[in-house]
Amino acid sequence: MGLWRDISGTWKPMWITLRYLFRKPVTIEYPEQKRTPPPRYRAQLILTRDPEGKERCVACYLCSAACPVDCISLQAAEDADGRRYAAWFRVNFARCIFCGLCTEACPTLAIQTSIHYEICKRDPLSLVFEKEDLLVDHGGKDKFYNFYQHAGIGVCKPRGGGDGEYGPVDVKDLLP
């Protein structure tokens, strides 16, 4: 029995190898050849824009609060028309574990995962992405959502001009 097992154990793998020689390979010749990951693949984070082409990020800090490895830091600021935005936004991809919790926390769909996975660098500092490296000029996975159209505080639209609003009311009116 022992002898038969040794013989089959020698020939079986050789047979499998021989068989696979004539099949289409599973692996690809990376980096000459590149594969397109599925759309919901979680790779480099991006900051998207709303349908009007403005930055979606309102610098609410929820992504940095949700991040389990503290790789997101940012500073909020206010521009002339009352819009809250990120003065700077930094993601340290040397720390990022690509868990996507930031994208789930984001209330404005600003921060999203992208399929761009080629971000390995030799210098750790070049893995620290600033806002200009993260900001893209499209809406990512959602092309239509515009936070300020739903947040009823009259930013980027007249007060009371958002979806499902009326007014502003006259507060000095005492009529019933």
Place this chain on the structure above:
Amino acid sequence: MPTLTIDNQPVTVAEGTTIIQAAERLGLVIPHFCYHEALGAAGSCRLCAVRIEKGPLKGIQMACMIPAQDGMVVTTLDPEAVEFRAHVAEWAMTDHPHDCPVCDEGGECQLQEMTIAAGHGTRRFRGLKRTYPNQDLGPFIVQEMNRCIQCYRCVRTYRDYCGGTDYGTFGSRNRVAYGRVTAGRLASPFSGNIIDLCPTGVLTDKTFRFKCRSWDLQEAPSVCPHCSLGCNTLPGARYRELLRVKARVNRAVNGFFICDRGRFGHGYQNHPQRLREPHVDGESVSWNDALAAVHERISQTTEHHGHGTVAFLGSRRATLEANLLLGQWAAATGCTRTVYECHPEFDRIARTVAARLGDQRRSPGDIQRSDFILLIGAEPLAEAPVLALAIRQAKRNGARIVILDPRPPQLPCAFEHLPLTPEQLQLALEQLATKKFKGWTRDESTTLRNLGKDLTAAQNPVIIGAGALLGAAGIERLFDLVDASSPAARPCGVLVPLAGPNSYAAGLLSNGGPDFDDLLDAILNGMVKTLVCLETDPFEDYPQHGRAQSALAQLESLIVLDALPTQTTRHADIVLPTTVPVESDGCYINHEGRLQAFAKVLDPGLSVAVTGGGDHPPRIFEQSAPGNLPRPAWAILAEILKLPTETAALRQQLARTDNRFAALTQIHRAAEGEIVTAIGIPPRPQDDDGAVESSVPGSLQLWPIDTFGGADIFSTYSVHLDPLRDEPYILLADEDAKQRGLTDGAGAVLTSELGHLKVRVRCTATIPAGIAFLPHLLRGATAGFVPGGGALSCTLKSVEGEA
């Protein structure tokens, strides 16, 4: 004392306690919006619904409106009550703009908490949301009315508690809104409290707008450094910058409230002119070299000129630890001239207070329970603003408020005012004590006599007086009056606001030693060659600038420890940069001898906003933060003295050395601070009675005074407070203005021994003729006019062509 049962737990509470307060005693928080411990209940939000099973009113009731009664049985978890609360939360959200991501309240929002607690998550309302117009409420507060849930807390805080009049309720039905009649800055000096009290993001801090989230803030219990009251605060910092200050609860001191000076006066921490590096003779050096230079200068002075030629100057704004260590260092170098306050008059006042306060001390918390408050020469809004708030609460509780002061009082409540000149105040103090009234008009005499009688008849009277007008002699008289109106059965209280956050400690530590006048004499006589200044500015804070300058110019070396640039640091040979209060642990002793500890909030360093220039932080790796060289003054002194530089160990050591401060070891655990009961040594009697020199005809008696905008170094380095500070103005009587052809708002030139000064005229009918007041502002045009140095003689001329 009714005993009731809430959720199967019995609790006995005082008569008049509401169910919500009784539940709080048991540790049960019934959801609520409009109820607040300091404001009481309004019954307007309907969120605190509970079910009363047994009692006079059965069924679903508002817990904040029903007083607890004996035998009552209450359930908070009754399904009907829970559903009621869920509906109320849902109603509160029907018009809510759902903008939490851009709302500064997010993370510390009571509406968020209560909505989640009530279980409301999905919006069912399909109607339109009502929106409001917003109002510009000035440089401190942002209003976003769409977030309002109509709990009336802001109006109850602003109008009822703080006594403001320019903010109120507008509209009807579902248009109820809060604001001013016209847009503009809220006039009350306590306006910032509506930010703390608002349960949603309607009213937020403009100086903190979009700076940070509450969960990212570094926070630690702290004590306000802007006046001697020692209000408890909760500063918040992020990215090496102090961003905001909130009130912290201390029922004995400030309750739930602080003033706008304390709240918005935080710009000093990250002022661009902060001293960041040790300097020796103008050259930036390392700490080791700087400390070596200090040792060298001091030993050189002692070698060449003998022991005792080095003097030490403590400070009213340095921590107790630093002042104590300075004393130890002085003793080690054989110095007999250690002074803890560079304003001799304020020094004498602090010593008097430390020596005589005793059991008659009153905190603002005690003031609220007083029934008769007599203010003599005190302007609480300028000298200790939260005291004005406490006086208002006393008034609301039915107290009588009488003010003897030449200035038009600015108290946020009704009062009786008798405008007396500063000389008359001294006379009044003396004669109220002796009960023999001479030298008054018939009316005045009757008023004062009645006042004396009422003071004796009152159950819980308090006398409040401050040093700027009364002077040290006046404060002595004030204490005599307090003693005279204190029969054994009922002591009369006294409260004297002091010059700085740690003035009381300075008075206590002086131990009958010399004052700054003596020290200046010694410098002028060549007996002192080196002066070490601890966080103090004798060039600016000593009333006679010329004398201080000529004396200090004779020093061989001037060694200064300070956080912010002053005239003294500019003249110093060695500058050691220290931290500001939020950047280190420390203790202050407030006006009533209450020792309070504050903890370090953040490390010193240039903020990210500065190092990044508004953009992202620099892309470099560094072991330490830039600009982090300032060290706590006590740590520098402890290193010089080779004592532990760690807070707890140092406090142990200091408590052992000086048993008056035995409480230091436990102080970080004391929620309301510890009263230091040690008694100081009173100042030596003075020959000069602070009498004003007879003036030239046509001249005015000019009294420099403090104002709410603040004259302390921390306020003047806080840019957010600039809107509170007016251009130099002079306050005088209508008739004096008329005599000089001046009208209200006109420009004038003030001429005094300090030179000429362009001022704006403000006249009022209540000031006695012949007296004028000039607000003092450090680093401003009126820096030379230091309050507490008595009156100056001045003339006033109108400027042609000024409107």
